[in-house]
Amino acid sequence: MKVAYRVPFVDPRAHYRRLKDEIDDAIHACLSRGDLILRQQLRDFEAHLAQFVGTRYAVGVNSGFHALHFALIACGVGPGDEVITVAHTFVATISAIVHTGATPVLVDVGRDYNMDMDALERAITPRTRAVIPVHLNGRLCDMDRLMEIAGRHRLLIIEDAAQALGGTFRGRGAGSFGVAGCFSHYPFKVLGGFGDGGTLTTSDPEIARMATLLRYNGEDRETGEYHCHGYTALLDNVQAAVLDVKLKHLPAWIEHRRQIADLYREQLAGIPDLALPHFDGVEYRDTYQNYVVRTGQRDALAAFLRQRGVETLVHWPKPVWEHAGLRLGKWHLPKTEAICREVLSLPMSAETTEEQVAYVTNCIREFFRVR
């Protein structure tokens, strides 16, 4: 049954209404000139995104998945290699590894839902080629420890920054630490298009060139030469034009999300069985792609909020390896398993209002019977 939510998780219609004139102009400019494939709007967006992230290059592709997949291929990762990542991530992180023929090695996460660096160290073998840290919910991994471990073991770092555009660690942007950073522009990401999209960021010209070939069936557009078997995976020019419009607003939207997170924090403080996503560390600047709370009464709370017209989501209700069709084998990662039972993402977007937060937090306090 489709519910008309009083507080939707995100509101794409309100988002469009806010930006209508700018977006319509950008789309109109592309369509009226016939600028559909690999035109200036794509080059402009790539230049602006690279500058925003702090890398030399950005390559627009058609999903975060393909950014990850191309980063791995460009690094020469393939059969016989192991790639370490977390199980508590969107399946695409792991599928990108599987599609190269390499073996995914899954590790557990810490309190902040990001890779446990001790678990990473324990999982390293002579076959480990790369590590994919996932900066979940807009919070970066502990990049000091990760860079130190990866350096000592000569591992490549490919950042899954699909949820962390604009997030920083010691002032440095997500997607600028590793050999490549991978972003998603799925509509409900902080920088979302009107369909699928992604970007690979890197400062390595060879990786940028390889991703540019792979996204266009292996063809060098200057010479017409096919250098490899590639994919049809370009970021559409119209999408790039829209994303370029939105990128200008991104710092303000991130600030808004941080303010909404502060309101949730103030209004949900002191509920015994409710853990909030505010973690230590002045070196981190979180963007709150998702505002994830944690409780042993998750399913009952989600049902209660639904009844009250509040839309929530669960990222993710079942450990990824328990999906038999993925054939990932059996893993025992207690923190990941507990998280699957306990996490709930509350409404959070650039359009979330103070009134909505007040309504949601009142409902939550009512559920827990605290005033």
Ligand SMILES: Cc1ncc(COP(=O)(O)O)c(C=O)c1O
């Ligand atoms: C952590 C993470 N990795 C990878 C992806 C894949 O991105 P896309 O959906 O654009 O392929 C996503 C998107 O949901 C994600 O959240």
